[in-house]
Amino acid sequence: MAISLDHEPFSKYVSIMLWLLITLSVSHWKPTHLTQARLIPSSSQMSPSLLQNSVMQNLGDDAAISTGLVTLQSHKRKPMALVPPTPLILPYHNGPVLSGPAPIKVYMLFYGSFSEPQKQIIRSFISSFNAPKQKGTPTVSTWWALTSKYTDQNGAAVSQNVMIGGEISDAAESFGKVLSKDDILKIVLKSLKVYPVTSPNSIYLVLTAADVSVDGFCQNYCGQHFYTYPSQTPTKQQIPYGWVGNSASQCPGFCAWPYAKPQFGPNAPPLLPPNKDVGIDGMIISMAKVIAAAATDPFGTAYYQGDASAALETGGACAGAFGDGSYPGDPGKLLKNSKTGASFNVYGALNTEFLLPWIWDPAKLACAGQA
Numbered sequence: 001m002a003i004s005l006d007h008e009p010f011s012k013y014v015s016i017m018l019w020l021l022i023t024l025s026v027s028h029w030k031p032t033h034l035t036q037a038r039l040i041p042s043s044s045q046m047s048p049s050l051l052q053n054s055v056m057q058n059l060g061d062d063a064a065i066s067t068g069l070v071t072l073q074s075h076k077r078k079p080m081a082l083v084p085p086t087p088l089i090l091p092y093h094n095g096p097v098l099s100g101p102a103p104i105k106v107y108m109l110f111y112g113s114f115s116e117p118q119k120q121i122i123r124s125f126i127s128s129f130n131a132p133k134q135k136g137t138p139t140v141s142t143w144w145a146l147t148s149k150y151t152d153q154n155g156a157a158v159s160q161n162v163m164i165g166g167e168i169s170d171a172a173e174s175f176g177k178v179l180s181k182d183d184i185l186k187i188v189l190k191s192l193k194v195y196p197v198t199s200p201n202s203i204y205l206v207l208t209a210a211d212v213s214v215d216g217f218c219q220n221y222c223g224q225h226f227y228t229y230p231s232q233t234p235t236k237q238q239i240p241y242g243w244v245g246n247s248a249s250q251c252p253g254f255c256a257w258p259y260a261k262p263q264f265g266p267n268a269p270p271l272l273p274p275n276k277d278v279g280i281d282g283m284i285i286s287m288a289k290v291i292a293a294a295a296t297d298p299f300g301t302a303y304y305q306g307d308a309s310a311a312l313e314t315g316g317a318c319a320g321a322f323g324d325g326s327y328p329g330d331p332g333k334l335l336k337n338s339k340t341g342a343s344f345n346v347y348g349a350l351n352t353e354f355l356l357p358w359i360w361d362p363a364k365l366a367c368a369g370q371a
Contacts, residue, residue, distance in 0.1 A: 088305065090317060090360050095301025098240070099156035104201045104295060105165030109191050112173050112209025119167075121275045121352075122207065125284050128348030129162035138335070138346045138370050143288075143356050145371035149363045150296040150303055150314070158295045159201055166195040179214045181226075188241045189232065197235050203294050205287070206243040210250070210279055214243060218251035223286035225294040240298040244286045248279025256282025258322075258331045258343070259355075266329040271343040274353035281355060288356045289315030303362070317360040318367035326358075345369060 098104050106126050110119065128140035147158040168191050175183045188204045195204075203225075208214055216224075225242035233239055245255070252260030259273040259281055273281035293315035296303045304311035322345050323332025334343045337353065344353040346369075361368040 087365075088312075088317060088360075089365060090303045090305050090312070090314060090362060092303055093301050093308075094153055095297075095299055097150055097152050097156075097158050097302050098201045098203075098295040098298055099152050099158055100201065101161075102159060102199050102201045103161035103163050104159050104203060104291075105163060105199055106291065107165040107191060107195050107202065107204045108167045109187055109204060109206045110167070110169040110171075110209075111175075111179075111187060111206055112177075112212045113171055114169070114207070114209055118277060118280050121277065121280050122283070122287070123164065123167075124348055124350070124352045125287065125354055126162065126164050128352065128354070131349040134347070140346050140348045140354060140356065142370045143346055143359075144292075146359055146361055146368055147292060147295055147314075148371070149361065152302075162291070165202060168194055173209075173212065177212050179208065179212060181215055184214065184243045185226070185228070185232075185241075188228070188239070192234060197233065197237055197239055200237065202239060203291060204239060204241040205290065206241070207283065207287075208243060208245045210246040210248045212245070213250065214245055217245045218247060218254055222247065222255035222282070223290045225290045225298075227299050238299055240294045242290045242294055244283050244290055246279040247282050248277075252278050252282060255286060257320075262329065268329060271331075271334075272341050274337065274340070274342040274344040274355065276340075276342075284354050285357055289359075291315075292359050314360040315357070318358040321358040321367050321369075322355060323358075323369065331355075 108122065108126070125140070129144050131139060131141050133139055133141050133145075144162065145160065148160055149157070151157045170187070175187060179187075184206050187206050191204060208217075223242060223244035225240060228237075228239045228241065230236040230238055247255035251263060253263035256273075256278050257263075258268075258271045259278045260270050261267060270278075275281050275284075293313040296314050297311070300308050300311065304313045305317075306312050320326065320328060321332060323334050326332030331343075334345050334355070335353075336343050342353065344355045346354050346356050348354050356369070358367040358369045360366075361371075
């Protein structure tokens with residue numbers, strides 16, 4: 001039988017049922033208490049800092065709610081207390097990190113069209129991990145020294161020796177211009193024929209060109225890291241790998257901020273990039289995050305907070321922070337080249353300049369840019 005809401009007998013039936021429900025529940029009714037809401041930033045750079053918002057509801061000593069049939073009177077309210085936010089500590093889950101004296105070898109897999117100057121900027125960045133430290137000067141190597149505070153079960157720290165393991169270019173884009181996460185894995189597995197795994201401290205990094213899209217790129221991620229299963233590799237090893245995209249023509253405000261107007265938030269003017277390439281300077285930021293996360297949590301069993309399937313790691317714990325005094329929409333205090341006007345926060349090899357994200361210092365339980 002079809003029932004119409006406009007049918008008069010049905011309206012009376014609804015009124016009777018509503019009256020019964022209210023009558024039965026009135027003695028059990030209590031006011032709703034709202035507590036503090038918490039948001040945790042992700043590696044997607046959507047939230048530059050921990051956001052905390054206390055949501056409070058105060059109706060006085062007595063709250064009255066009128067339904068049209070009866071009026072309900074609440075019990076007297078008790079003082080409300082805020083729920084403290086979960087502290088950010090990135091706990092250790094007993095898994096391995098890329099530790100020991102063996103260097104971390106980064107294999108760069110250029111996918112799509114990259115100019116030689118663009119490749120050279122990225123090479124210079126990786127080479128800067130081992131550049132000499134200069135007292136009183138912020139450098140890539142002293143930024144990386146923060147990872148020495150991440151140790152495994154045996155007390156061995158993340159390796160401080162990072163070097164280029166090899167380089168492959170696929171300008172023909174053999175897997176097309178639209179890549180899935182499976183395609184990223186296929187690119188890595190293909191590269192093993194040229195650069196087989198010679199050390200457990202290896203990271204294979206797929207770098208996609210500005211005209212290549214990757215599943216989730218510009219929507220949720222600027223880069224990610226993963227690992228292979230032993231059954232997938234010729235040497236039966238787990239291998240950390242990842243990808244980072246060039247956002248220049250797709251979402252510079254999302255993945256290359258503060259060198260482009262932010263995709264969300266205040267419409268602040270962009271800063272000048274030190275290498276005069278918004279897309280590549282943005283990639284350096286994401287590469288730094290991915291390499292740091294892959295070294296401190298290579299297989300999803302080491303340093304992270306939250307659910308392992310959506311973990312907060314050292315590379316994303318300080319999203320949007322690049323200097324002292326940073327807050328959402330402001331990268332913080334940076335260095336500025338007096339000749340070019342470019343903004344940066346660390347020096348690399350041969351006085352190159354880069355902007356690197358602050359990462360989590362597990363000793364101080366705070367974000368930091370230098371050890």
